[in-house]
Amino acid sequence: MSMALTRSSFSGFRRQLATATSAIFPNATTPPAYSLATLRAFPSLEPHSVFPVHNILVNSPLRRDILWMAAVMELDNRRVGASNPPGRSDHRFSRRKLFRQKGTGRARVGDANSPIRENGAYALARTAPNDWSTDLPAKVYHLAYRTALSDAYRKGNLFIIGNESNSSTEFQKGDSGNLEICTKESLAIKQFVSSHQIEKRNLLFITDDYFSVANLRKAILRFPSSKLSVKQKEEVEVRDILKAQRIYIEKNAFDWFAHEYTKFVKL
Known part of the structure; x- marks a missing residue:
């Protein structure tokens, strides 16, 4: 016995329009927007707390072209002419x-x-x-700073020195929540680089206030090596971050970087 096929017979086989992504990827989630950074004591670099940092500052993708343009601009501006x-x-x-x-x-x-x-x-x-000076758009130059910091963070070369305001953590003897040390003798720097096995590496100390780390500055000047430098946060260039193999930055200076170089980014 034959059955008559009409349009109403195929009404249940009509293709439905896919209007939502969740129907295709039901388990899809948005990636995290923040990473965790460790706060450390100085000079032992003992970790004592963590805090969230937006990925736009410490997890930006590597852009060698942006870093190259920033380095060329900085070198052009150093020419006396x-x-x-x-x-x-x-x-x-x-x-x-x-x-x-x-x-x-x-x-x-x-x-x-x-x-x-x-x-x-x-x-x-x-x-x-x-x-001979050249210029870059501010958005491009800020992206170069964020890219350089992100590369240092991913490589494990970024050490943030500080202490939370509401933290009750007690530091070890001789440690502090900033980059200042207790003596201006070069022996303190020698012990620091030898204990962390970084004798042959370029070290960059970024402080919030240049005059608050007088002992550190004098000890580095007396230390027989040109691979250590101390800079205030406003003096740091992209080339300094790229050249450094270890970066020690105070928490207040890091917060200033986060505020200064994310002005044109919608977080």
């Missing part, structure tokens, strides 16, 4: 051609001031002062 290379009009030679134009079998040459000569003048010589 005080050189006065002699131009063709400033050189001591005359304007007479060294050889006649034709008949010698040699290539055509100009006068002795030509830049192709060994003792010739400089082509397009400039007179001081020369301004």
